[in-house]
Amino acid sequence: MDLVAVLLDASRAALGVPAAAYALAAIGLNLHFGYTGLLNFGHIAFLLVGAYGTAITVDAGGPLWLGVAVGVLAAVVLGLVMGLPTLRLRADYLAIVTIALGEILRLLFRSRPMQPLTGGVRGMEGYADAFYAANPYTAGARYGVGALTFSGNTLWVMTVGWGLVVLATLLLLLLVRSPWGRVLRSIREDEDAARSLGKNVFGYKLQSLVLGGVLGALAGIVLALDRQYVNPDFYLVVFTFFFYTIVILGGPGTLAGPIVGSVLFWFIIQGTESLLRQAINQGYLGGLIDTTDLGAVRLILAGTALVLLMVFRPQGIFGNRRELLLDER
Amino acid sequence: MRSPPTTRALPAALLLLAALLLAGAAGPAVAAQPDEGEDATSVGGTVRAEGDGVPGVRLFAELDGEQVAETRTAGDGTWRLELPGAGRYRVTLDVDTLPEGTALRNPDRNPLEVDLRAGQHRALLFPLGERAAAGRGTLDRALDLGVQGIKLGAIIALAAIGLSLIFGITGLVNFAHGEMVTFGAAVAFLVNVSAVGPRWHLLVAAPIAVVAGGLFGYALERGCFRPLRRRRTGLIALIVVTIGMSLFIRHVLLILLGGQRRTFADYAVQRAASFGPVNIAPKDVVIIVLALAVLVAVGLALQLTRTGTAMRAVADNQALAAASGIDVERVILVTWIAGGALAALGGVLYGVTESVSWDMGFRLLLVMFAAVILGGLGTAYGAMAGGLLIGVVSEVSVVWFPVDFKLVFVFLALILTLLVRPQGILGIRERIG
Numbered sequence: 001m002d003l004v005a006v007l008l009d010a011s012r013a014a015l016g017v018p019a020a021a022y023a024l025a026a027i028g029l030n031l032h033f034g035y036t037g038l039l040n041f042g043h044i045a046f047l048l049v050g051a052y053g054t055a056i057t058v059d060a061g062g063p064l065w066l067g068v069a070v071g072v073l074a075a076v077v078l079g080l081v082m083g084l085p086t087l088r089l090r091a092d093y094l095a096i097v098t099i100a101l102g103e104i105l106r107l108l109f110r111s112r113p114m115q116p117l118t119g120g121v122r123g124m125e126g127y128a129d130a131f132y133a134a135n136p137y138t139a140g141a142r143y144g145v146g147a148l149t150f151s152g153n154t155l156w157v158m159t160v161g162w163g164l165v166v167l168a169t170l171l172l173l174l175l176v177r178s179p180w181g182r183v184l185r186s187i188r189e190d191e192d193a194a195r196s197l198g199k200n201v202f203g204y205k206l207q208s209l210v211l212g213g214v215l216g217a218l219a220g221i222v223l224a225l226d227r228q229y230v231n232p233d234f235y236l237v238v239f240t241f242f243f244y245t246i247v248i249l250g251g252p253g254t255l256a257g258p259i260v261g262s263v264l265f266w267f268i269i270q271g272t273e274s275l276l277r278q279a280i281n282q283g284y285l286g287g288l289i290d291t292t293d294l295g296a297v298r299l300i301l302a303g304t305a306l307v308l309l310m311v312f313r314p315q316g317i318f319g320n321r322r323e324l325l326l327d328e329r
Numbered sequence: 330m331r332s333p334p335t336t337r338a339l340p341a342a343l344l345l346l347a348a349l350l351l352a353g354a355a356g357p358a359v360a361a362q363p364d365e366g367e368d369a370t371s372v373g374g375t376v377r378a379e380g381d382g383v384p385g386v387r388l389f390a391e392l393d394g395e396q397v398a399e400t401r402t403a404g405d406g407t408w409r410l411e412l413p414g415a416g417r418y419r420v421t422l423d424v425d426t427l428p429e430g431t432a433l434r435n436p437d438r439n440p441l442e443v444d445l446r447a448g449q450h451r452a453l454l455f456p457l458g459e460r461a462a463a464g465r466g467t468l469d470r471a472l473d474l475g476v477q478g479i480k481l482g483a484i485i486a487l488a489a490i491g492l493s494l495i496f497g498i499t500g501l502v503n504f505a506h507g508e509m510v511t512f513g514a515a516v517a518f519l520v521n522v523s524a525v526g527p528r529w530h531l532l533v534a535a536p537i538a539v540v541a542g543g544l545f546g547y548a549l550e551r552g553c554f555r556p557l558r559r560r561r562t563g564l565i566a567l568i569v570v571t572i573g574m575s576l577f578i579r580h581v582l583l584i585l586l587g588g589q590r591r592t593f594a595d596y597a598v599q600r601a602a603s604f605g606p607v608n609i610a611p612k613d614v615v616i617i618v619l620a621l622a623v624l625v626a627v628g629l630a631l632q633l634t635r636t637g638t639a640m641r642a643v644a645d646n647q648a649l650a651a652a653s654g655i656d657v658e659r660v661i662l663v664t665w666i667a668g669g670a671l672a673a674l675g676g677v678l679y680g681v682t683e684s685v686s687w688d689m690g691f692r693l694l695l696v697m698f699a700a701v702i703l704g705g706l707g708t709a710y711g712a713m714a715g716g717l718l719i720g721v722v723s724e725v726s727v728v729w730f731p732v733d734f735k736l737v738f739v740f741l742a743l744i745l746t747l748l749v750r751p752q753g754i755l756g757i758r759e760r761i762g
Binding site: 092097101238297 | 446449451454502557560562564565566568569570572573574575576577578579580581583584588695698699702731733734736737740741743744747748751
């Protein structure tokens with residue numbers, strides 16, 4: 001077994017574009033779930049509208065900045081559409097409605113009648129050229145320390161991705177320490193108490209949903225720029241639960257939680273995958289699983305982590321248990 | 330034609346877990362494997378007729394008018410063409426190699442033109458099947474689809490009763506309920522088809538699957554949800570736990586069953602027969618009769634037996650039921666067992682009429698949610714009414730609307746019900762906001 005290669009793979013994943021994008025999406029979800037107590041199971045839909053807003057705008061001849069603006073605006077609209085009718089529902093009903101809305105969007109975007117606009121199941125590409133044209137690094141060169149290197153293009157997406165993560169964290173730092181953030185947490189702890197103090201609970205929830213959704217859309221745009229290809233089937237329900245794993249791993253309702261969670265998540269997932277791949281290639285597992293099963297192993301790990309964390313350490317690794325009492329019906 | 334089953338035994342799941350834990354320690358250090366290069370550029374897909382893979386179909390790809398790759402579909406209908414690099418390819422399915430009686434559904438979408446970047450893999454679809462039967466009127470089609478809808482609706486209703494009752498009794502929204510459906514089909518598949526199983530007839534395998542489903546429900550309640558209730562774990566935490574369980578079970582099943590859709594060894598392919606104005610396969614008639622009979626039996630059991638009455642009492646008001654001497658914990662356990670058994674039966678029936686796959690239950694989960702919410706979450710009768718309604722309406726919608734929108738309508742029905750009449754058609758008004 002080559003443990004150095006495993007560590008390299010894991011570290012590359014922990015620093016790479018997906019880790020940054022997932023951290024960004026998880027920051028948005030953390031605002032919903034960790035700070036406001038909203039059980040949003042359709043977070044992936046925000047990534048979808050962000051990515052497709054960008055891709056469709058550029059495809060129609062618009063510049064990239066306009067595409068990003070359209071993607072963000074689409075997330076605002078989706079947040080309002082999702083929130084206005086549903087935020088009055090109890091947590092479990094909200095979960096069902098948001099998961100259904102996410103699936104509706106994915107099915108619509110891949111449907112044949114929508115194909116002229118969205119490319120249907122074939123997806124869309126060619127919208128990221130302007131982004132890579134603005135790359136300050138040399139596209140072909142490798143940057144990094146020792147064997148841990150990234151191509152210039154990847155480094156450019158990483159710079160933007162982690163930059164957005166830092167900006168979003170700073171924004172949340174200001175917001176959650178403001179009176180606005182305190183109201184959010186009071187809604188999480190006891191909605192009726194917040195309401196009886198004259199707070200417009202519905203309005204605060206809606207603001208939280210829209211703001212977190214915009215962060216999700218930015219994450220979707222970062223991922224779409226990295227892949228240079230969007231397909232509706234990138235936006236399956238399961239990815240929302242990756243974000244939940246990340247938020248709960250890092251600690252819901254903490255500022256650093258989503259970042260720590262995402263880095264850890266990708267380090268563990270990629271490290272395990274790399275380890276298993278070596279073990280399989282060298283025949284240690286005796287045909288129990290093969291390399292095509294590794295994608296499933298990733299989700300088995302995420303599922304196990306969700307169950308164990310939620311039962312034994314719902315405050316995550318760094319969270320404070322007393323801070324988080326989102327257990328009341 | 331069915332591919333030879335390669336399913337591994339259920340104990341493999343346990344071994345797998347052990348392997349996951351031990352993988353880090355396994356074996357001595359050996360020199361590094363050479364890095365895998367960039368993935369090759371390729372296109373691929375599966376040629377299926379009525380859910381079964383079609384082997385031996387020739388496909389080839391051309392670049393600038395020159396053939397660059399050729400292949401035949403494997404036993405399970407899958408194919409993959411390795412291509413030399415980026416470019417605009419023309420991929421053709423050789424219609425002459427299709428088996429008798431099958432044809433492309435859209436002959437004008439063959440060949441397909443596809444742009445590929447280097448290292449990109451693209452899935453291509455060549456759907457087979459009859460073109461929409463010409464000469465048959467809209468009414469006949471609606472009638473056929475209506476019967477299909479009753480069949481699917483009855484299966485959904487069966488599978489969803491447990492979801493609804495468990496919610497009504499414990500307040501738990503079980504996102505892992507879909508996996509209870511898949512579990513039933515997987516057990517039947519193991520007994521009926523799998524190489525490691527005894528390969529008994531489906532009529533034997535199905536009752537075994539139902540019993541296994543009941544045991545699975547028992548295990549979930551005793552092993553997980555009762556202890557969690559004792560710990561006073563909150564609603565939101567429990568929902569997240571069921572999500573994690575769903576991910577875990579589903580992907581263990583993916584490893585055990587493989588990614589393809591499979592069929593049982595018996596009753597896999599049947600030609601539709603005419604029953605009056607309706608064209609339907611005989612197995613579907615049996616499924617409809619069986620499912621409706623079980624639904625009626627469940628309804629009678631709830632109405633007439635002591636346990637059934639106790640279930641309704643606990644669902645209605647747990648504290649009052651406990652105060653009047655009902656053993657609430659026992660009622661909850663019975664509900665889990667019954668719900669698991671019914672979900673497994675639904676899974677087997679769905680596997681007979683459609684196919685068995687690792688994610689069949691998850692694909693049904695939102696449909697089941699739609700059914701129970703439409704009918705009234707928390708009641709068994711609501712699940713039945715909602716299931717039948719959802720099944721018929723979504724199937725018949727295909728007559729007028731693109732098939733892509735079938736599920737969209739189902740999910741919209743779910744959302745609209747929650748907004749307009751959250752207690753459902755049969756539910757009693759209560760606060761859910």
